[in-house]
């Protein structure tokens with residue numbers, strides 16, 4: 260079977276280091292895993308008044324999540340939490356009440372930052388939300404990554420010293436998804 264993983268990048272920035280890491284990581288996936296990029300930059304600001312009439316962008320995102328067997332979050336840390344764009348996407352996907360698109364899908368979190376804390380605090384905040392969604396959370400190995408200019412080379416491949424770590428992360432994460440798969444539409 261082919262496993263579809265929805266990939267959510269928490270940064271909207273064109274030259275995002277988190278997107279570069281996500282792209283390099285996805286290259287290490289098993290051949291029966293498809294990683295689908297789910298954009299969040301076109302979502303309106305969440306407003307509960309719109310729950311009964313969600314916009315096309317919201318419906319598109321919810322359908323992409325629901326057709327996936329797991330979710331990979333790769334996100335920066337903003338002011339010791341997750342970026343507002345990511346929280347906005349999480350809120351949209353959780354509604355309308357009783358129709359939470361995230362629920363039950365196994366989730367992995369990766370984050371990279373130029374700072375030494377490597378997005379650790381943002382990841383803890385994200386875990387809190389995803390636990391509320393009842394998403395099985397991939398725990399080990401943790402990925403609190405401090406960005407170095409040579410972490411990902413011009414060909415989009417991890418530096419030699421990091422490649423084995425990320426390959427192990429991907430191998431372990433993909434096994435975790437297969438063991439925790441609840442539903443994958445289509």
Ligand SMILES: Cc1cc2nc3c(=O)[nH]c(=O)nc-3n(C[C@H](O)[C@H](O)[C@H](O)COP(=O)(O)O)c2cc1C
Pocket residue numbers: 270271272274275276277278334335336337338339340371372373374375376377378
């Ligand atoms: C609004 C804002 C808040 C930030 N807060 C943090 C922070 O709390 N911790 C941290 O390590 N880096 C922080 N940074 C620096 C980001 O880690 C850095 O800009 C990084 O490149 C963002 O990831 P991206 O390249 O994927 O967009 C912040 C950046 C911005 C723009």
